[in-house]
Amino acid sequence: DANVNMGGGGMDANMNMGGGSMGTPVDTNVRASRGGKAKLPHSGFSFNKPRGWVSRKVEEKFVFGHNTKPGMVIVVGNTAKSVQQIQQEAHVGIEVAEGVKFQLKGQPRPFGSNGLAVEFAGDVPGKGPGIAYTVNLVSPHGEGATFLMLVLERENSPELIKLVHSMAKSVRFFKPVPYPVDRVWKQKLDNRKLTYMHTTSSSGYDGSYTGSSSKEAIGLCAAGHFTYYSSSSFTVNAGEGVGSDVGSGSTAYGHGRGRGNGTWTVQNKGGKATLILKFYDGRVNQYHVTEDDKRRTYLNGTRYFRTSGNDGPNCN
Known part of the structure; x- marks a missing residue:
């Protein structure tokens, strides 16, 4: 397939x-x-x-x-x-x-x-x-x-x-029939923050250096809203005192017409847990949610850190 x-x-x-x-x-x-x-x-x-x-x-x-x-x-x-x-x-x-x-x-x-x-x-x-x-x-x-x-x-x-x-x-x-809520994963993700971080770097014999980093943070509040933040940066240093270029970008979406950046749910689609983020501007992000035997969380096969408490989402 x-x-x-x-x-x-x-x-x-x-x-x-x-x-x-x-x-x-x-x-x-x-x-x-x-x-x-x-x-x-x-x-x-x-x-x-x-x-x-x-x-x-x-x-x-x-x-x-x-x-x-x-x-x-x-x-x-x-x-x-x-x-x-x-x-x-x-x-x-x-x-x-x-x-x-x-x-x-x-x-x-x-x-x-x-x-x-x-x-x-x-x-x-x-x-x-x-x-x-x-x-x-x-x-x-x-x-x-x-x-x-x-x-x-x-x-x-x-x-x-x-x-x-x-x-x-x-x-x-006609009006779509909603998928059933995956209550097991809903409970696992209530008041949790899912964070992805990735950093790469390389250096040359002449002192040149390149590096990049990216971060995505999804805060899932039990009340049904979520917060979303993403950022990326890229650095190039040509070495030998030539100089460097630095580029960066970040996205923190506005609150729109409700709390957070949108609403979220976890649906059971054909036996697969699917995290759905519905932004207030109409965009929809969907992720297949899984965990391994060490309870590490994956969205579409990519590892995300799942944290709570002081390291959890800001749901105020």
Whole structure:
């Protein structure tokens, strides 16, 4: 399996890049769909399943494949707040597998009054040039919909584009059903501060020196709000008295319309604890939370120090 990550509201899905063409994402030995509605309740939308295509639902996403036709279609929610946000993030590109990134091809095109169609292109290792075509829709309820079609360039066709358009046009939005709260992790993180710190340095024989440091601190208050701070710095000294350059930056977000910088919760998504930070300005950060046998805390696989008391968050 490979991770698909793209701009356009944090779309995140899993796909299989193995097999023929762009891969076989589903078991094509099962009976093809006769159509009908499919629903992603936690993402807050339903859509029409394409007739003749085989589907597989994995957690909060659908993956469609065909017995004889090339390509695959992934349907998943997104967190885009506006069409403008989708357009900005499209310029970042799309990661279709680890280390395999497609770049924006042409200009994004409006799709209805609340969406954007975006095409990306890149090379699939061992297979050749590939195309990723997406339709991203913004929902009035806060959780949007993304339809992602992946196919090798030589196998692309107007029929596949038409299929994606038809599925996207059938979308009906509703208020998302919340994931259950992970009460075990909620208790572990109440009134705790999670801190990440990283420092690197190197020196040369001529006295030159380079160094960098970064820090991120997330304060999680039991009342439901959080504080957030991040900083980074970079230092270069050319040695031999040439001089040095120092760069730095920090971010401490304003309080907006409530306490702290936003609200937080921990949800159980398919058996995985997910820390969700909702900033007052509309941004959403999500982290997969784990701990090892020594009770050390990890966010998305990166070690964070978990502290409390005098070393905990300022929740006043």
